[in-house]
Amino acid sequence: MPRVSPEHLAARRRQIVDAARRCFLREGFHRTTMQDVIAEAGLSVGAVYRYFPSKADLINAIAEEAIGGAEVVLDEVLRQEPPLPLVEALDRALAYVETQLGDDGVLRIAIQVWSEAQRDPVLAGFVAGKYDDMRRHFEALARRAQGTGEV
Incomplete structure (x- = not known):
């Protein structure tokens, strides 16, 4: 059987x-x-x-994507040198959220992920970890703002 390229596998997934x-x-x-x-x-x-051996695996993959976009934006904001003013950093984070409000935006999926996390302990652990990561991002933004004397 011929080998399938990583690109093909990624496209199929x-x-x-x-x-x-x-x-x-x-x-x-x-x-x-x-x-x-x-x-x-x-x-x-x-x-x-x-x-995806199960629907739970699919839900986990979608949860990862739903939360992952916000993490990318927050990482980019934290890497800015010199640090962005806190208001601008928060504006960028909220601008991303606003892009996800539509009928096919991740917020509709995120709500379902949150709900499902109440029933699925594995997903609950994943969601809790991701929200802890986001909280750490916001804490880092606040610390950077304090370091610049902004807050």
Whole structure:
């Protein structure tokens, strides 16, 4: 059997995550079945389960993406030299949030992730860790602002 390139594997995974996201946005986590995702992706059962053995694995992948975008923005803001004024740093973070408010934005998924985390202890641990990371980002922004005498 020929080897598949890493790019192909990443594209296939992306195809499945995108299909799951559309399904979850349309029907929610609990009403969406793996069969729905498989049909939406247009792939075989085996192809989907190769990447995601369960719906929980798909939910975790989507949770990672939903929270990951904010982390990227906060990391970029923290790397700014000289440090941005605190108001500007917060404006950039909020500008990202505003880009995610639409019907297909991550905030609709984030709400479902938060809800599902109340039922799934593994997801709850993941969400708690990510929110701790975000809190540390905001604390670092505040400390930098204090260091510049801004606060």
